[in-house]
Amino acid sequence: MTRQRSFFESDRVEQLQQPTRYRTSANKNEVHCGMCGDTYFLDDVSYKHVTRVIEVTLENPFLCEGCELENEESAAIH
Numbered sequence: 001m002t003r004q005r006s007f008f009e010s011d012r013v014e015q016l017q018q019p020t021r022y023r024t025s026a027n028k029n030e031v032h033c034g035m036c037g038d039t040y041f042l043d044d045v046s047y048k049h050v051t052r053v054i055e056v057t058l059e060n061p062f063l064c065e066g067c068e069l070e071n072e073e074s075a076a077i078h
């Protein structure tokens, strides 16, 4: 059981790619920040998640680092 869990954890870490401002071998999917419209690149897993949310809600859930921080700060005030 312990072995399964550590396998699962290492698998999750591999999938957690940070968005980048340039195309990389892992981040090849272009997205635009939902707030400032800047171009970023996501890995396949994150991109699939973003496009799924857009399909369901018609809203772009992707925020770049700066906007996400701003968003969190204003959410903390309310």
Ligand SMILES: [Zn+2]
Pocket: 033, 034, 035, 036, 037, 038, 063, 064, 065, 066, 067, 068
């Ligand atoms: Zn932004």
